[in-house]
Amino acid sequence: MAIQKTLEEYGAQLAQCVRCGACQAHCPVYLETGSEGSVARGKIVLAASVLAGDIDLDERLQEEISLCLMCGSCVTKCPNQVPTDAIVAALRRRITADQGLSPIGKGVAALTGSPTLLKGVLRGAGLLSPLLFKKIPATSGLQLRFSPDNLKERTLPPIPDHHLFARLPEFLEGQPDKPVIGFFAGCAITYLYPAVGEALVRLLQAFGYPVSLPKNQGCCGMPALSSGNGPLLDKLATANLAAFADREVACILTACASCHGALAGHYAEKDGYRFDVPIVDIHAFLKQEGIIDQLSALPKWPQRQRVTYHDPCHLRTQGITQAPRELLRALPQLEYIEMADAGLCCGLGGTFTAAHPELSRAIGDRKLAGLEASGATLIASGCPGCILQLQDIINRAGLPIRAVHTLELIHQAITEQHG
Amino acid sequence: MPNNQILQLLKDIVGADNVSSSIADRLTHSFDATQQQFLPDIVVHAGTADEVSRIVRLANTERIPILPRGAGSGFTGGSLPIKGGIVLVLTRMNHILEIDTENLIAIVEPGVVTGRLQQAVEKLGLFYPPDPASKDFSTLGGNIAECAGGPRCVKYGVTRDYVLGLDVVTPAGDLIHTGGRTMKNVVGYDLTRLFVGSEGTLGIVTRIILRLLPKPEACKTMLVAFATIDGAAQAVSAIIRGKIIPTTLEFMDGSAIDCVRKAMPLDLPLGCRAVLIIEVDGDREALDGQARKILEIIRPLGVLESRIAETPEESEAIWKVRRSISPSLRRLNPDKFNEDIVVPRSKVPDMIRALEAISTRYSVPIVNFGHAGDGNIHVNVMVNLAESGMENKVQQALNDIFRTTVALGGSVSGEHGIGTAKASFIGMELNPATMATMQAIKKALDPNNIMNPGKIFPEAVSETSPSSQPS
Numbered sequence: 001m002a003i004q005k006t007l008e009e010y011g012a013q014l015a016q017c018v019r020c021g022a023c024q025a026h027c028p029v030y031l032e033t034g035s036e037g038s039v040a041r042g043k044i045v046l047a048a049s050v051l052a053g054d055i056d057l058d059e060r061l062q063e064e065i066s067l068c069l070m071c072g073s074c075v076t077k078c079p080n081q082v083p084t085d086a087i088v089a090a091l092r093r094r095i096t097a098d099q100g101l102s103p104i105g106k107g108v109a110a111l112t113g114s115p116t117l118l119k120g121v122l123r124g125a126g127l128l129s130p131l132l133f134k135k136i137p138a139t140s141g142l143q144l145r146f147s148p149d150n151l152k153e154r155t156l157p158p159i160p161d162h163h164l165f166a167r168l169p170e171f172l173e174g175q176p177d178k179p180v181i182g183f184f185a186g187c188a189i190t191y192l193y194p195a196v197g198e199a200l201v202r203l204l205q206a207f208g209y210p211v212s213l214p215k216n217q218g219c220c221g222m223p224a225l226s227s228g229n230g231p232l233l234d235k236l237a238t239a240n241l242a243a244f245a246d247r248e249v250a251c252i253l254t255a256c257a258s259c260h261g262a263l264a265g266h267y268a269e270k271d272g273y274r275f276d277v278p279i280v281d282i283h284a285f286l287k288q289e290g291i292i293d294q295l296s297a298l299p300k301w302p303q304r305q306r307v308t309y310h311d312p313c314h315l316r317t318q319g320i321t322q323a324p325r326e327l328l329r330a331l332p333q334l335e336y337i338e339m340a341d342a343g344l345c346c347g348l349g350g351t352f353t354a355a356h357p358e359l360s361r362a363i364g365d366r367k368l369a370g371l372e373a374s375g376a377t378l379i380a381s382g383c384p385g386c387i388l389q390l391q392d393i394i395n396r397a398g399l400p401i402r403a404v405h406t407l408e409l410i411h412q413a414i415t416e417q418h419g
Numbered sequence: 420m421p422n423n424q425i426l427q428l429l430k431d432i433v434g435a436d437n438v439s440s441s442i443a444d445r446l447t448h449s450f451d452a453t454q455q456q457f458l459p460d461i462v463v464h465a466g467t468a469d470e471v472s473r474i475v476r477l478a479n480t481e482r483i484p485i486l487p488r489g490a491g492s493g494f495t496g497g498s499l500p501i502k503g504g505i506v507l508v509l510t511r512m513n514h515i516l517e518i519d520t521e522n523l524i525a526i527v528e529p530g531v532v533t534g535r536l537q538q539a540v541e542k543l544g545l546f547y548p549p550d551p552a553s554k555d556f557s558t559l560g561g562n563i564a565e566c567a568g569g570p571r572c573v574k575y576g577v578t579r580d581y582v583l584g585l586d587v588v589t590p591a592g593d594l595i596h597t598g599g600r601t602m603k604n605v606v607g608y609d610l611t612r613l614f615v616g617s618e619g620t621l622g623i624v625t626r627i628i629l630r631l632l633p634k635p636e637a638c639k640t641m642l643v644a645f646a647t648i649d650g651a652a653q654a655v656s657a658i659i660r661g662k663i664i665p666t667t668l669e670f671m672d673g674s675a676i677d678c679v680r681k682a683m684p685l686d687l688p689l690g691c692r693a694v695l696i697i698e699v700d701g702d703r704e705a706l707d708g709q710a711r712k713i714l715e716i717i718r719p720l721g722v723l724e725s726r727i728a729e730t731p732e733e734s735e736a737i738w739k740v741r742r743s744i745s746p747s748l749r750r751l752n753p754d755k756f757n758e759d760i761v762v763p764r765s766k767v768p769d770m771i772r773a774l775e776a777i778s779t780r781y782s783v784p785i786v787n788f789g790h791a792g793d794g795n796i797h798v799n800v801m802v803n804l805a806e807s808g809m810e811n812k813v814q815q816a817l818n819d820i821f822r823t824t825v826a827l828g829g830s831v832s833g834e835h836g837i838g839t840a841k842a843s844f845i846g847m848e849l850n851p852a853t854m855a856t857m858q859a860i861k862k863a864l865d866p867n868n869i870m871n872p873g874k875i876f877p878e879a880v881s882e883t884s885p886s887s888q889p890s
Binding site: 018019023024035049055080 | 439441442443444446447448449450451452453454456464490491492508510511513530532534553555556557745746749
């Protein structure tokens with residue numbers, strides 16, 4: 001059984017679109033292109049036309065369907081909550097099933113197989129470690145997101161020598177009366193930002209929780225979903241469910257919004273691919289643990305930097321917007337300021353950035369005005385993908401601002417107090 | 420001229436990237452908020468007035484139907500290419516060209532989204548009042564074509580009251596200028612007013628000069644629950660008689676309340692059969708007094724409860740009730756006939772009673788809400804067209820609704836326009852000589868009938884239902 005619904009199974013939801021146009025106000029792609037095919041309403045018409053046999057999966061249709069960040073903004077603002085992100089994913093799978101993977105979908109295989117492409121990567125070596133892809137497994141979503149062509153113009157964080165699983169054991173003891181907490185790390189935290197993963201584990205330990213970090217977990221499948229690779233998504237979901245199946249954890253934490261969106265959202269679309277424990281975002285978890293009062297009680301630092309927050313789409317659309325802000329406001333070492341357009345998509349959008357690099361940058365640059373006006377020197381977020389993109393936007397604009405994960409700041413507040 | 424030659428000429432004008440005849444682009448420009456579909460032959464995105472002029476000239480020479488399109492969010496079919504031809508998309512022409520804080524005017528291109536202009540002028544302490552429900556996505560070009568209204572029109576008037584001048588490409592392809600930058604201007608005919616509300620049938624607007632106001636310092640929102648719709652309707656008249664013009668005066672009838680109640684918990688007293696949402700704006704210190712005065716005036720009219728929002732959050736909670744109506748309507752029945760009749764303010768109680776009688780007569784649910792302050796009622800006949808004989812029943816009900824509206828001195832459309840949806844009803848309101856005068860104007864400006872043909876005036880329109888839309 002396939003994990004995802006087919007386009008036909010979305011027929012009833014397609015009919016729910018009343019073509020009102022409200023999605024135009026919220027679609028980051030439409031705001032750039034001004035073209036009906038970019039926005040949810042146009043894509044719904046195309047999807048319905050495919051089902052009615054009025055259009056083939058031709059090149060122009062494929063291009064329009066590729067113009068979606070799957071950010072879900074249109075879904076939350078739709079009067080009838082038509083799930084356009086899931087419908088686009090279903091249409092992309094249909095295109096892939098019919099015509100094979102796109103060049104980007106094939107990017108990974110090509111990278112290791114083609115000397116020309118490898119040369120391309122090496123030409124861009126000033127910007128990234130050419131060893132990056134040797135360290136990251138082929139099944140990782142990072143491979144799908146950052147094709148070598150795309151990497152040439154992107155600034156990346158320095159690649160750590162040791163990934164998360166080399167730094168931490170699979171199981172960490174805690175107090176015997178506390179339930180075991182599972183941690184789904186995801187590719188970006190594992191390979192690019194292992195310090196974020198470590199911070200999460202240390203915080204859990206400070207609360208006395210035993211932590212389970214199964215080594216056989218893999219990519220969440222969000223980039224596979226985004227590139228229409230149904231079988232890969234299927235495989236990854238099955239593997240991740242199996243990785244946690246015998247761990248007896250009370251819940252599974254994520255510190256990556258996209259992973260949360262996959263595990264808590266897209267996996268659950270069909271029965272049979274559901275975790276039997278809750279998938280909990282780290283911000284929501286920490287708030288529930290009462291850490292906000294603890295942080296508020298810490299003595300304020302004399303010199304405080306100004307921090308703002310960027311809403312990752314996959315937290316915002318799940319309604320997780322207040323917990324991260326409350327956490328940041330409580331921090332003793334920082335002064336929180338809300339920025340304009342905090343909820344605008346950063347423009348990364350899974351494989352979108354690889355397929356449409358210029359558009360991705362243009363969408364990202366819309367963050368700059370609000371960010372600069374805020375006067376913040378730090379921008380926190382709850383998604384490594386957003387952090388990567390934000391830092392790239394900031395660097396290209398030459399601003400003295402650092403993009404960080406909320407967890408790093410919370411960890412700093414607690415450890416520097418202890419230390 | 421063969422199609423590919425026309426395509427090439429269009430590409431020469433706007434560039435190859437801005438012309439498409441692919442089936443995907445034709446499909447994504449085949450609809451508007453009426454949910455009907457008609458395929459255009461060619462989709463063109465224009466970037467300048469000169470391009471618009473050259474495209475229209477070509478269309479006129481070749482007798483190709485052409486129509487402008489902004490957000491495509493109209494409710495009456497104004498942007499449906501019912502005769503095929505060229506859809507000319509104006510979303511690239513989305514620049515705010517000037518905001519003049521000394522003369523209080525803004526000059527914009529037609530593709531500017533209304534809400535974006537409002538944000539821009541409000542940053543400078545100025546105000547563009549017209550606020551159609553679609554303001555976050557509908558464009559000023561579209562607002563002008565339909566003469567859009569909105570809740571604030573009670574106090575501030577509609578789009579036409581803010582348009583000082585226009586650049587328009589006529590159906591012959593000529594660029595004309597109407598009005599100007601000044602409040603006063605009586606040189607020649609008032610062509611500005613002719614084009615506002617002309618539904619894209621007389622020309623394509625390429626530049627707009629708008630009048631602005633100083634932004635009111637503050638506003639205050641109130642919700643008042645009534646035991647009867649009569650009480651609410653009388654309250655509207657009483658407030659106006661009391662020499663207070665609120666910014667907005669929105670109402671919901673019992674059927675609208677029931678409808679929202681089914682969708683979400685609603686904090687309203689039992690027995691509440693009508694709600695008024697009243698907003699006043701102006702100097703901060705004057706608002707409390709105004710709000711108190713309004714409540715005093717309406718107290719004897721069966722008020723069950725009244726609430727004054729003290730914070731923006733409380734105000735938002737009140738507006739949420741109003742905004743929840745539309746999305747909840749479909750719980751009643753799948754098919755919606757959304758009309759926007761308008762009657763003189765004093766006739767609102769009569770109209771509501773008539774609507775209740777019509778609802779009973781044809782046993783179809785009719786949900787009413789809207790802008791009580793200016794007599795503009797959104798009448799939603801909710802039916803299931805799959806039921807046998809329903810199509811006929813709806814037409815009879817709509818006929819009765821429009822006849823009653825006109826008999827009460829009202830109009831069949833307050834702010835949505837006629838398009839294709841109401842073309843067959845305008846004969847109830849316009850006598851033959853009036854209609855002939857309008858058609859003479861159309862004919863004089865557009866002798867070849869290329870500019871958004873088949874709209875406003877009744878003619879045989881084959882309204883095919885879209886094959887691609889599952890019902």
